[in-house]
Amino acid sequence: MSRAERHRLTSLHDVELATLAASGDRQAFGELVRRHGSAVRALLRRIGATATEADDLAQDAFISAFESIAEFRGEGTFASWVKKIAARAHARRYQRDRRLRMRIEAAEPEDVGHSADPSGRMDLDEALKSLAEAERLCVSLCYGAGLSHTEAAEALNLPLGTVKSHVKRGLDKLKTRLAPDGDTLEGRRGSG
Incomplete structure (x- = not known):
């Protein structure tokens, strides 16, 4: 990506980047990941994910976000939208792991x-x-x-x-x- 293209992307609002990403612009989506990736990982760590799990879940959340980017309407912030996706992914993993743990032992x-x-x-x-x-x-x-x-x-x-x-x-x-x-x-x- 050229310096001019990078500068253009960094100057755009998240909603504009999401619109570009919805039309297939992967670089625009990459800018959204760059902007919000650490905040998503921090949230996942705060809700109990290990560093490795947070990285994996954040990656999964951004893949899901990319696949459903057309659903983002800009009614809230992109950061909130992708954090909800990540939190739900963590919740699903938590439920799966919880069921597995319950089968192995009843933990206090x-x-x-x-x-x-x-x-x-x-x-x-x-x-x-x-x-x-x-x-x-x-x-x-x-x-x-x-x-x-x-x-x-x-x-x-x-x-x-x-x-x-x-x-x-x-x-x-x-x-x-x-x-x-x-x-x-x-x-x-x-x-x-």
Whole structure:
């Protein structure tokens, strides 16, 4: 690709790139991957994928996005659209792996203790790791990937009430873990 062509692509909006990609322009789609690939992988890592899984799932998500690029209408951001595709792919893999694990053994979620940095703050990623797998997945899909509770329930093939319960329990645990010792987030908001 020439320098002028590269400059032209980098100056286009995501919707324009998606339109070009829908007409078969692979370089335009490549620019979308370049712009949003790391954010998609970061989301997948946050919802529990290993680095290798995140790379694989991101690649699968972008392939799916390319195959269905004509469906992207620009009503939301391209980043949100492809993140939803990636989150759903992770959810499908999670469900498949979960069924396999259940066949092998009935596993209890690990109880990970508080792991704070020396200043007493806790990293959100570390706090998410302390949640049960289902809670982490539901919270991350709803808040990290922007899926509604209904969309998350469909992606996970779980009842809506179950997803809502996992999200509520997960958020409650995160509030407790991320609050300074002896303090709650609600208490700090009210006293300020």
